Amino acid sequence: MYVGRFAPSPSGPLHIGSLVAALASYLDARAARGKWLVRIEDLDTPRVAAHADQLILSQLAALGMHWDEPPWYQSQRSAAYQAAFDQLSAQARIYPCGCSRREIADAVISEHGRLPDGERPYRGTCRTGLPKGKAAKSWRFVVKNDTTSFIDRWCGLQHQCVATQVGDFILRRSDGIWAYQLAVVVDDAAQGITHIVRGQDLLSSTARQHQLAHALGLIPPSVMHVPLVFDERGLKLSKQNGAQALQTAQPLQTLKQAWAYLQLGELQASDLEGFWSGATERWAQRYSLG
Numbered sequence: 001m002y003v004g005r006f007a008p009s010p011s012g013p014l015h016i017g018s019l020v021a022a023l024a025s026y027l028d029a030r031a032a033r034g035k036w037l038v039r040i041e042d043l044d045t046p047r048v049a050a051h052a053d054q055l056i057l058s059q060l061a062a063l064g065m066h067w068d069e070p071p072w073y074q075s076q077r078s079a080a081y082q083a084a085f086d087q088l089s090a091q092a093r094i095y096p097c098g099c100s101r102r103e104i105a106d107a108v109i110s111e112h113g114r115l116p117d118g119e120r121p122y123r124g125t126c127r128t129g130l131p132k133g134k135a136a137k138s139w140r141f142v143v144k145n146d147t148t149s150f151i152d153r154w155c156g157l158q159h160q161c162v163a164t165q166v167g168d169f170i171l172r173r174s175d176g177i178w179a180y181q182l183a184v185v186v187d188d189a190a191q192g193i194t195h196i197v198r199g200q201d202l203l204s205s206t207a208r209q210h211q212l213a214h215a216l217g218l219i220p221p222s223v224m225h226v227p228l229v230f231d232e233r234g235l236k237l238s239k240q241n242g243a244q245a246l247q248t249a250q251p252l253q254t255l256k257q258a259w260a261y262l263q264l265g266e267l268q269a270s271d272l273e274g275f276w277s278g279a280t281e282r283w284a285q286r287y288s289l290g
């Protein structure tokens with residue numbers, strides 16, 4: 001049985017970029033005659049916008065995207081994250097880290113002479129114990145020093161050595177906020193998710209999630225990372241970059257706009273029903289799970 005999900009962070013209403021990911025995951029679930037769930041990822045409390053969850057749900061409903069079970073809220077799942085954290089602690093896979101962002105950046109600069117773009121690998125400074133006089137700023141996961149390989153249904157075969165490219169990563173911050181990486185693995189397993197379809201910005205998180213899943217005795221879901229939408233400056237559309245809230249007054253037009261990013265050709269549809277049946281069929285032809 002196929003179980004897919006859309007997992008928006010409620011930092012604001014959906015924009016065209018988040019709709020592309022939602023649409024792809026919805027079509028994949030419908031094409032497989034599976035279930036489609038929505039999970040509100042409201043862990044990063046400073047970034048949660050009031051009522052954004054309701055806004056997102058009403059945008060999805062207005063577009064004719066219906067979830068099959070009541071949405072989960074990560075803010076209500078602390079006990080499950082704590083249990084996973086304890087399980088990893090019992091395997092000695094967690095340690096407190098006293099490093100600030102600045103200190104981590106400085107360590108990378110002294111090693112490479114500059115700060116590379118994107119990921120800043122953590123070099124395991126606190127792995128052998130907190131330096132004297134330092135308090136824990138976070139708790140990190142001890143990663144395995146091997147290459148993680150997986151097949152992405154959109155991007156193909158992927159390899160990442162988490163140890164060298166990312167390093168031991170954060171599971172919990174000292175303010176108590178659970179990290180996305182831990183929560184997503186715990187919840188995907190708890191909800192029985194079999195297939196993840198999401199934006200390509202999360203492709204580089206997949207190997208981390210595989211390592212966590214394996215340490216917790218879980219089977220990672222299959223993944224598909226669909227293209228992102230960029231603005232005219234070449235930045236990924238996001239709330240922080242000032243992306244426009246999605247208009248749902250003309251749902252067909254909005255869906256067709258998102259469809260265009262999925263590179264499946266023109267779709268003739270004069271109403272929502274026609275869009276959904278045509279789009280699901282086209283998706284099934286191209287990405288059939290057999």
Ligand code: GLU
Nearest residue numbers: 007008009041184198202
């Ligand atoms: N909440 C994440 C985001 O909005 C998506 C998580 C996921 O799909 O794994 O970017």
